[in-house]
Amino acid sequence: MTAPGVDDAVQQKPPPTERRLHPVTPLRRAWAPVAVLIGWAVHDPDQTQRQLARLTTTTLLLALAVLIPAAALYGFLTWWFTHFSVTESELRIRTGLVFRRTAHIRLERIQAVDVTQPLLARVAGVAKLKLDVVGADKKDELAFLGEREARALRAELLARAAGFAPETAHEVGEAPARELLRTPPRDLALSLVLTGATWGTLAAALVVPPLLWLATHSVWSVLATALPLLGAAGASSVGRFVSEYDWTVGESPDGLRIDHGLLDRTHETVPPGRVQTVRIVEPLLWRRRGWVRVELDVAGSSNSVLVPVAPRAVAEAVVARVLPGVVVPPLSALSRPPRRAARCLPLWWRGHGLAVTDAVFAARQGLLRRSLALVPHAKVQSVRLTQGPWERLWRVADVRVDTGANKTVSARLRDAQEAAELLGAQAERSRTGREGARPDRWMV
Amino acid sequence: METGSPDDTQTTGNEPVWTGLPPRLLTMRRLLLVVWLGLLALALGLLLGLLAGPAWSAFALLPLALMAWGWVLLGRNWASWRYAERADDLLISRGVLWQEETVVPYGRMQLVEVTSGPVERHFRLASVQLHTAAAATDATIPGLDPAEAERLRDRLTELGEARSAGL
Numbered sequence: 001m002t003a004p005g006v007d008d009a010v011q012q013k014p015p016p017t018e019r020r021l022h023p024v025t026p027l028r029r030a031w032a033p034v035a036v037l038i039g040w041a042v043h044d045p046d047q048t049q050r051q052l053a054r055l056t057t058t059t060l061l062l063a064l065a066v067l068i069p070a071a072a073l074y075g076f077l078t079w080w081f082t083h084f085s086v087t088e089s090e091l092r093i094r095t096g097l098v099f100r101r102t103a104h105i106r107l108e109r110i111q112a113v114d115v116t117q118p119l120l121a122r123v124a125g126v127a128k129l130k131l132d133v134v135g136a137d138k139k140d141e142l143a144f145l146g147e148r149e150a151r152a153l154r155a156e157l158l159a160r161a162a163g164f165a166p167e168t169a170h171e172v173g174e175a176p177a178r179e180l181l182r183t184p185p186r187d188l189a190l191s192l193v194l195t196g197a198t199w200g201t202l203a204a205a206l207v208v209p210p211l212l213w214l215a216t217h218s219v220w221s222v223l224a225t226a227l228p229l230l231g232a233a234g235a236s237s238v239g240r241f242v243s244e245y246d247w248t249v250g251e252s253p254d255g256l257r258i259d260h261g262l263l264d265r266t267h268e269t270v271p272p273g274r275v276q277t278v279r280i281v282e283p284l285l286w287r288r289r290g291w292v293r294v295e296l297d298v299a300g301s302s303n304s305v306l307v308p309v310a311p312r313a314v315a316e317a318v319v320a321r322v323l324p325g326v327v328v329p330p331l332s333a334l335s336r337p338p339r340r341a342a343r344c345l346p347l348w349w350r351g352h353g354l355a356v357t358d359a360v361f362a363a364r365q366g367l368l369r370r371s372l373a374l375v376p377h378a379k380v381q382s383v384r385l386t387q388g389p390w391e392r393l394w395r396v397a398d399v400r401v402d403t404g405a406n407k408t409v410s411a412r413l414r415d416a417q418e419a420a421e422l423l424g425a426q427a428e429r430s431r432t433g434r435e436g437a438r439p440d441r442w443m444v
Numbered sequence: 445m446e447t448g449s450p451d452d453t454q455t456t457g458n459e460p461v462w463t464g465l466p467p468r469l470l471t472m473r474r475l476l477l478v479v480w481l482g483l484l485a486l487a488l489g490l491l492l493g494l495l496a497g498p499a500w501s502a503f504a505l506l507p508l509a510l511m512a513w514g515w516v517l518l519g520r521n522w523a524s525w526r527y528a529e530r531a532d533d534l535l536i537s538r539g540v541l542w543q544e545e546t547v548v549p550y551g552r553m554q555l556v557e558v559t560s561g562p563v564e565r566h567f568r569l570a571s572v573q574l575h576t577a578a579a580a581t582d583a584t585i586p587g588l589d590p591a592e593a594e595r596l597r598d599r600l601t602e603l604g605e606a607r608s609a610g611l
Binding site for chain 1: 542551576580607
């Protein structure tokens with residue numbers, strides 16, 4: 001009563017137009033019962049054999065006659081009852097047949113947008129769209145949308161999240177992208193050959209099963225160990241090659257674009273100011289070629305790779321684009337822990353280092369596999385100083401910096417006095433660092 | 445009771461004003477220790493004495509020794525806890541052997557939680573826990589006076605709102 005104008009405004013607003021997912025979606029759901037049956041058969045082969053022997057043609061037909069329509073109906077109903085709509089500030093997803101579920105995702109909170117296309121989806125010309133928000137569920141992805149629709153929706157969501165007026169958000173269209181880096185397949189293959197994990201899993205897969213055979217002479221136990229080991233070996237070599245094939249990093253006004261994949265294509269967009277941590281990793285065997293791998297942390301996102309392999313200079317140029325105004329501190333700029341830190345961590349203490357610049361907190365660790373983590377001051381959520389009894393004896397302490405992506409970057413074994421000063425100074429920097437940051441809506 | 449407006453605790457020098465935890469928390473923890481270990485010693489002594497012979501019941505001294513050790517440990521741990529509200533951040537310092545000092549800028553606070561269990565309520569105690577977007581941020585102040593806990597909660601939320609910054 002007090003503010004009739006507001007009431008009217010609320011009522012007058014037209015309800016957002018709701019849309020449904022692509023009609024092939026039910027087919028995806030139809031797989032579920034089949035998968036359950038196969039899972040049961042693999043889990044208990046003897047039982048399955050006995051059950052199968054008992055089956056007659058009639059019962060089989062009867063079961064099929066019940067099962068297939070049931071699965072189809074389930075798939076159809078879940079598809080029918082799933083709606084989504086884009087409002088001025090939210091993406092709304094309404095789903096559920098029996099247990100209703102409504103998710104409203106605030107667009108200015110978007111940390112990243114992923115459009116993924118598994119192989120079969122590519123054949124069917126559809127794609128999944130997922131918004132990475134802190135606390136978002138696996139359920140909050142839109143699977144499936146038509147390929148073109150997914151791209152248009154992504155462009156619209158990003159335009160709205162960026163702060164374009166709602167009337168124009170439709171027409172803004174896809175922001176133009178400029179390619180920063182493309183990984184040649186040869187380099188990628190070579191980098192995987194030069195990775196210890198590839199050979200480690202392969203060696204385990206080749207050595208463990210024969211040894212087990214000699215020890216037990218049991219086919220089942222050998223198979224049960226060999227299959228997972230082979231799977232791991234395949235995933236860490238061929239699997240990584242396939243998923244990191246044609247890795248492209250681009251830059252657009254909407255933020256960073258990461259596209260990759262040979263069979264399953266993934267297109268990720270990270271809006272400006274969403275990157276919490278960047279890590280430059282340098283495995284031992286890559287050092288001669290001067291290659292590095294760059295990893296990044298975005299809150300709520302599962303992807304952690306920015307560049308699978310690239311020469312150091314190229315990688316640093318990419319990092320400079322991802323974290324504007326950040327220069328990767330050279331090795332000489334990093335200060336090592338004091339010599340007495342060797343009493344706490346023999347040998348490996350040399351791998352640790354720290355540099356604090358105007359823009360980032362940079363901590364290095366590792367002797368063989370070097371890793372340099374960069375945290376922009378504005379992304380620091382809290383700072384901690386920890387010191388164990390042995391460390392206190394040698395007057396050293398660790399400073400840990402927690403970021404919003406649930407990762408902690410540690411500067412280990414600093415001089416105790418220096419660490420105490422660092423703690424105060426870092427808290428101050430993380431507070432003031434925020435002032436220069438861009439707004440959540442990056443186009444306003 | 446308002447101990448200070450933001451200007452009051454302004455960075456007048458960088459020395460933070462530390463506050464310890466109320467002695468009631470120590471009393472409660474020691475009481476719990478004595479009750480549980482006392483019961484354990486009694487049960488152990490009786491069982492061993494009846495089933496294995498009186499000499500065996502000497503093992504009941506083990507929990508008693510543990511109790512004495514725990515008594516000292518609890519005292520030292522209690523004395524090590526302290527916190528300070530500065531103009532822009534909250535400091536929490538704790539630990540005897542493994543010391544830890546946490547700084548949380550007010551602007552990063554996502555949620556302030558005040559909890560109090562039945563035993564704590566009986567001793568008029570409440571815990572304040574701060575959550576930031578980083579789960580690793582472990583900023584808990586156990587066993588505060590409920591009035592102080594509420595004051596701290598209100599002040600933290602107020603300051604957090606004023607200095608709010610997202611991820």
